[in-house]
Amino acid sequence: MALELYHSDHSTCSQKVRICLAEKGLDWESHVLHFASGDHLTPEYLKLNPNGVVPTLVHDGEPVIESSAIVEYLDEIHPEPSLVPADPLGRARLRAWMRYMEEVPTTAVRVPSFNKVFRPLRYENASKEEFEARIEKMPLRKAFYRRMGQVDGFGAAEVDNALAQIRQTAERIDTAVRETGGPWILGAQYTLIDVTLTPLLQRMDDMGYGHLWEDLPEMLGWFDRVRARPSFATAFYANTNLSEKYRQFFGTETDDDN
Numbered sequence: 001m002a003l004e005l006y007h008s009d010h011s012t013c014s015q016k017v018r019i020c021l022a023e024k025g026l027d028w029e030s031h032v033l034h035f036a037s038g039d040h041l042t043p044e045y046l047k048l049n050p051n052g053v054v055p056t057l058v059h060d061g062e063p064v065i066e067s068s069a070i071v072e073y074l075d076e077i078h079p080e081p082s083l084v085p086a087d088p089l090g091r092a093r094l095r096a097w098m099r100y101m102e103e104v105p106t107t108a109v110r111v112p113s114f115n116k117v118f119r120p121l122r123y124e125n126a127s128k129e130e131f132e133a134r135i136e137k138m139p140l141r142k143a144f145y146r147r148m149g150q151v152d153g154f155g156a157a158e159v160d161n162a163l164a165q166i167r168q169t170a171e172r173i174d175t176a177v178r179e180t181g182g183p184w185i186l187g188a189q190y191t192l193i194d195v196t197l198t199p200l201l202q203r204m205d206d207m208g209y210g211h212l213w214e215d216l217p218e219m220l221g222w223f224d225r226v227r228a229r230p231s232f233a234t235a236f237y238a239n240t241n242l243s244e245k246y247r248q249f250f251g252t253e254t255d256d257d258n
């Protein structure tokens with residue numbers, strides 16, 4: 001089967017899919033998109049993904065969008081090793097976790113990421129007109145960018161709310177691992193929720209927010225275990241962490257946007 005992935009090195013949603021592909025041991029062709037050049041907003045890419053975001057999987061010429069839909073699709077077309085529980089109750093619990101992961105930590109992580117790196121990197125030196133023109137081209141999240149603003153970034157209330165959401169996520173992982181007996185969130189089986197939460201917590205850790213869960217032993221153990229899996233090293237190749245790629249925002253060297 002021919003699998004192609006349109007993605008970005010440092011995008012958490014792309015990292016979710018790359019971990020899943022690695023867990024499945026699948027080969028795929030890479031198309032890296034550069035946000036700064038607007039590769040994700042070209043007419044050609046919008047035909048594949050009308051939302052103008054990464055990732056997009058193309059399987060034998062058919063595009064599949066939305067990282068959660070992509071990882072579920074990969075599990076269906078390549079069921080071994082299975083990343084989904086075999087029983088209906090386990091699957092219902094997985095789906096509930098996946099909805100939570102999309103609604104809470106996935107959206108929360110964007111707030112500090114844009115404040116610390118993406119706003120200054122992409123928009124600080126743009127004119128007001130360029131900023132507005134870029135927003136106008138975006139099929140999704142116009143309101144998100146306007147709320148962020150070109151100059152100020154998200155305010156303290158929004159940042160505090162995002163950090164509280166990450167803390168809640170870490171507490172839920174901690175509780176889940178304790179109650180199921182672990183070592184994974186749903187118990188003995190490593191599943192798509194372990195896959196998809198990993199890049200979100202990794203992003204927060206990389207940005208210096210690991211203190212949010214430093215008192216949660218089961219969370220810490222889970223995080224060590226997911227990062228020890230070979231799929232993590234495969235998905236997080238060089239320069240996939242913001243602190244490596246955009247060192248200028250972490251008090252060290254500089255690099256280009258991607």
Ligand SMILES: N[C@@H](CCC(=O)N[C@@H](CS)C(=O)NCC(=O)O)C(=O)O
Binds near residue numbers: 040052
């Ligand atoms: N719900 C989508 C969200 C995808 C998404 O937001 N991707 C981000 C990178 S993680 C993106 O492409 N952003 C483009 C931009 O900020 O202009 C999914 O899970 O695939």
